[in-house]
Amino acid sequence: MDLRKLKQSFLQLQAELHPDKFIKKSQKEKDYSAQQSALINEAYETLTHPLSRGIYMLELEGISLEERDVTADVGFLSVILDLNERVLNCEDVKLLDEIEDEVQDNLLAARDAMVKMRYFFNIVESLKEKRLSLPANSS
Structure with missing residues (x-):
């Protein structure tokens, strides 16, 4: 963009x-x-904002993103709770830097997921175009 x-x-x-x-x-x-x-x-x-843009793109395709959707992933929630607790209890800038590095790694993984999402959206667009090019009763 x-x-x-x-x-x-x-x-x-x-x-x-x-x-x-x-x-x-x-x-x-x-x-x-x-x-x-x-x-x-x-x-x-x-x-x-990349996050809100990604959520909006999903909503355009009828896919809602709710916080409760992640509750099934107990491992992920555990990581988030641990990170939050470590930040709240941290009294050392060096440890904050370590936490930030860890979060940045996870953001890179999220970016990779967004890149994959872009490819899926390209296929969705191709599907829409293909449907329009086919006769209405060709099923």
Whole structure:
């Protein structure tokens, strides 16, 4: 994702729809402007953060991501609880650095999962395109 282009688009849309530009307009137009401006802000925030962007991509395909979904993975929850406890009880910067390195390793693994997700989304898009190219009754 080109974050520079995203920011340019965001600023352009905000300039066009910002509520300050609708002060002398009807209440309906003011409400529309405020609503659209809020949606633009939310979209920008979603797209600029990798985690929220990934969650949004899954939701587009009807896959929701809930915190309770991870509760079945007791090993993962144990690691997270341990990391949180170590951070809370840590009194040494060197130990914090070690914990951070451990977390960074896990983030790299998460990145690999996101890369794999991208490939699956490419296949989903190919499936959609293929369906559109086939006659409606070809099953």
